[in-house]
Amino acid sequence: MRGFSGLTKRNVIVFLKDRQSVVFSLLTSIIVLVLYLLFLKGTFVDAIETVLSQQSMLSGRISAGDIDMFANLILVTGILGSAMITVPFNCLTTIVRDRENRVDYDILATPVKRWQIVLSYYLAGAFSSILLNGIILTVALMVIRMQGNLYLSAADICQTYGIVALGSVSATAVFMILVLFFKTSSASGAFFGILSAASGFVIGAYIPISQFSEKVQTVCNIFPASQVTILLRNKLLGGLLGHMDESIGGIDEGMFVSSIKEIFSFQAKIFSRNLEIREMVCYIAVVLMISLVAMTVIYSKNYRKK
Amino acid sequence: MNCQNVRKRKKQNANTKKNKKLKRKDEDQMNALTVKELRKNYREHTAVDGISFAVKEGEFFAFLGENGAGKSTTINMLCTILKKTEGQVKVFDRELGKEDDEIRQKIGIVFQNSVLDGKLSVKENLYTRGAYYGLSKKQIREKLKPFMKRFELEEIWNRSYEKLSGGQRRRVDIIRALLNDPKILFLDEPTTGLDPMSRKIVWDYIEYLRKEKKMTIFLTTHYMEEVRDADHVIVLDKGRIVADDTPVGLKNKYTHTKLLWYTDRSGERDELVRCFDHSYEADHYIVKMPGEESFCITDFLSVNRDAIKDYEIIKGSMDDVFLNLTGRKLGE
Numbered sequence: 124m125r126g127f128s129g130l131t132k133r134n135v136i137v138f139l140k141d142r143q144s145v146v147f148s149l150l151t152s153i154i155v156l157v158l159y160l161l162f163l164k165g166t167f168v169d170a171i172e173t174v175l176s177q178q179s180m181l182s183g184r185i186s187a188g189d190i191d192m193f194a195n196l197i198l199v200t201g202i203l204g205s206a207m208i209t210v211p212f213n214c215l216t217t218i219v220r221d222r223e224n225r226v227d228y229d230i231l232a233t234p235v236k237r238w239q240i241v242l243s244y245y246l247a248g249a250f251s252s253i254l255l256n257g258i259i260l261t262v263a264l265m266v267i268r269m270q271g272n273l274y275l276s277a278a279d280i281c282q283t284y285g286i287v288a289l290g291s292v293s294a295t296a297v298f299m300i301l302v303l304f305f306k307t308s309s310a311s312g313a314f315f316g317i318l319s320a321a322s323g324f325v326i327g328a329y330i331p332i333s334q335f336s337e338k339v340q341t342v343c344n345i346f347p348a349s350q351v352t353i354l355l356r357n358k359l360l361g362g363l364l365g366h367m368d369e370s371i372g373g374i375d376e377g378m379f380v381s382s383i384k385e386i387f388s389f390q391a392k393i394f395s396r397n398l399e400i401r402e403m404v405c406y407i408a409v410v411l412m413i414s415l416v417a418m419t420v421i422y423s424k425n426y427r428k429k
Numbered sequence: 430m431n432c433q434n435v436r437k438r439k440k441q442n443a444n445t446k447k448n449k450k451l452k453r454k455d456e457d458q459m460n461a462l463t464v465k466e467l468r469k470n471y472r473e474h475t476a477v478d479g480i481s482f483a484v485k486e487g488e489f490f491a492f493l494g495e496n497g498a499g500k501s502t503t504i505n506m507l508c509t510i511l512k513k514t515e516g517q518v519k520v521f522d523r524e525l526g527k528e529d530d531e532i533r534q535k536i537g538i539v540f541q542n543s544v545l546d547g548k549l550s551v552k553e554n555l556y557t558r559g560a561y562y563g564l565s566k567k568q569i570r571e572k573l574k575p576f577m578k579r580f581e582l583e584e585i586w587n588r589s590y591e592k593l594s595g596g597q598r599r600r601v602d603i604i605r606a607l608l609n610d611p612k613i614l615f616l617d618e619p620t621t622g623l624d625p626m627s628r629k630i631v632w633d634y635i636e637y638l639r640k641e642k643k644m645t646i647f648l649t650t651h652y653m654e655e656v657r658d659a660d661h662v663i664v665l666d667k668g669r670i671v672a673d674d675t676p677v678g679l680k681n682k683y684t685h686t687k688l689l690w691y692t693d694r695s696g697e698r699d700e701l702v703r704c705f706d707h708s709y710e711a712d713h714y715i716v717k718m719p720g721e722e723s724f725c726i727t728d729f730l731s732v733n734r735d736a737i738k739d740y741e742i743i744k745g746s747m748d749d750v751f752l753n754l755t756g757r758k759l760g761e
Contacts, residue, residue: 129560133546136557140548229544232508233561233609234533 126235127243134247138214145255148213151205151319152259155328159198163329167194167387174382181379184371188271189363195270196359197387199263201328203256203287204352208322211252211295212315215302218244219311241422245299252291260287274362283358290351293407296414297347303421326352332388337395344391347410350403353391357400360389460519461486461613461645462507467516469502469668476502478668479516484613484647484661489639491656492649493751494665500649501541503665504617507647508538521612534562537611539602541618547591551582551601554590555608562609569608576604580634596627603634613645614638620652653747664754671754676747683753684745685717688726691739701733 139145146153155163171190175181221227230240260283267273275283305311323329325343332343343349368380384390390397391406398406462484469477477499484490492500505511507518509529518525520532545554559569576582580600585593590601599619606614616635620628632655638644648655656662657676664672664679672679685706691713692698698714706717718726730737 125563125565126561129557132560133549133557136553137546137548224544225540225542226544226546228505228510228540229538229558230561231510232533232536232538233558234530234563235561 126233127239130230130235130240131243131246131250134214134217134243135251137217138247138251144213144216147315148210149206149255149259151209151323151328152202155198155201155205155323158329159194159201164194164198167197170386171383174379174386178375178379180374181371185367185379186370189367189370192267192271192273193360193363193367193383195267196273196363197356199260199267200352200355200359201323201326202263203259203355204290204326204348205319205322205328206256206259207252207287207290207294207351208326208348209315209319210255211248211291212298212302212318214248214251215244215295215298216305216308216311216315217247218299218302219305220308223307237423238419241299241418245295245418248295248298249292252295253288256287256291257284260284272366273359274366275359276362279358279362283355286351286354286358289404289407289411290348290355293347293351293411293414296411296418299418300414300421303425322348325349327388328352331386332392333386337392340392341394344393344398347407350391350398350407353388354400354403354407356387357389360387459486460484461488461521462490462647463517463519464507465517467503467506467518468514469499469506469511470514476668477506480663480665480668480670482663482670482673484645486612486645487639487643488660489646489658490648491659491662492647492665493651493653493656493662493747494649495651495755498665499668500665501617502668504538504615504647504649508536508615509533534609535612536615537606537609537613538615539599539606539617539619541621543590543598543602545590545598545601545605548589550587550589551585551593552587554601555605558605559608564608572608572610573604576607579637580604594627595623596630599623599627599631600634603631607638611644613647616646616648618650619648620650620655653751656747664751666755672750679750680745680747682750684749686726686745687743688714688716688718688729689741689743690714690716690737691741692737698736701736 168190171185171193175185221230227240231237235243264273264275264280302311305314325346326349327333327343332340332349335343344353364380364383367383368377371379390399391403392398460483462482464483465481466479467477467481468475468479480499480503492503494500502511506513507520507525509525509532513525521535523531523535525532545558549557555573556566556569559572564572573582580603582600582604585597585601590598593601603619619635620631623631635646635648639646648659650656659676662672662674662676662679663670672683674682690698690702693712694709694714702714702716708715718729726742730740
């Protein structure tokens, strides 16, 4: 077991010690933050104010602070959603580099079992993602809390960390299969560039997915990462939306909150069907299980002596 | 008289060799490594073509051959990394393919290219690698103690592996290979690309492991001078064994010791060197003494000491062995 834990530790520190790699793995999240500071926040706030202006009876019932808080929390979900894609992938490129530099030969000549090697790469990817996203979430919550009430209970916060963990383990499992196709680190690097650019759109960090056509929405929501981001949105913004609804006092029969939820994609839409929270969790769990099984089968062949 | 001596010595040598072969058979159970008909095919390409050999415990064994001769493929099979296509291999009586985990505990390997992590410090690299063998931090620390001074490990202990010089990296590679106290150490071209000073340090340590620790050393190399001190050399060419002997044996078999006799040519002198392969060039005779009969030179010189005053003896080299075996020079 020491061999397995030693190898897992090695895989984690190889990734975390490469500062450039860590920064690049968070590049999409950094871009989301920069765009937010430049103009995205304004766009989000405008969208909410447009909904408010459409219903004159709501004017003055939602405070500017709550609208700001809403936009801030939408930003956090965007940052986390993209980081949960890019961090595990970048960490797993260690597999590609190890194969390319024959470091895997060094591991294969030790008593560490083949399945332990595969599992150690997987755990290292998942752990690195949970660690970095956990830090991002903690810092974000602390910073935003200083600006006002988050309307989050301790249980909500714990569940948010749980969603981060679920997103990390599922994305890592999917990418474990994907990285096997890359023979060189330059090829995986090129793919990472595409992944970074696409991830922000797929999870709706730049533009809410609801703004896309139904087909595009379906494609985006097939990826578990999109659904994980939707779960995060529900969990992080649920309290605030509840507070907004209370502020309105029921005069719109919940129309405002429903509109906001639709605009900012609080439900995953697949082929015109909106998935419930439970269905999304099940979907992610099924993808995770399938990926784990596929990973076990594919890697056991790959690491079998050639 | 000279020619008679040559024949007599040849007969004696043949008998000694026969005895040696019989002795080798008896010592089979003391083998660190026994390889029988080992073969590795990659689709139509045969990388290793049915090779058989044995390495005795404590022996310094060398695998000599050009790049692509099949040396690394063989090592990777013996180290349980690659699967053999055919053949039987026993490493300290453990059968390859069936008892791989046990074999992995007994072997250490220094790869051709560095396989440690550049961003990690020497300490981190060695501690993580030690853990692969189930060693605790305390055990690793204990194992590293003897290396600290001998390999000047203290000064590079906290430095990133990628910031080390080529020689320093190689030293760390060797220490890494020794973490599990292997009974046999595989060295796959360990000095390739190293400066002479670093090569010397590496070789000094390998000498120490051989002599003090009685470790079995399995070396692959294409540097001829590195196999000079080996107990047993195999020359591999295109996946096949083309020679298997001691360095001296190989030189004797495949090279000639040359006597350069500086003198004018005459019928009387031609008669003196008649039973040897000889020629005359410019101002000297070139007399090729069969390698295994190099003792002939001393006999020949002592008998003819009045006639031969100005001479030079040139020994056959391992380069000549390879040239004579394969028709190519190493690196060609």
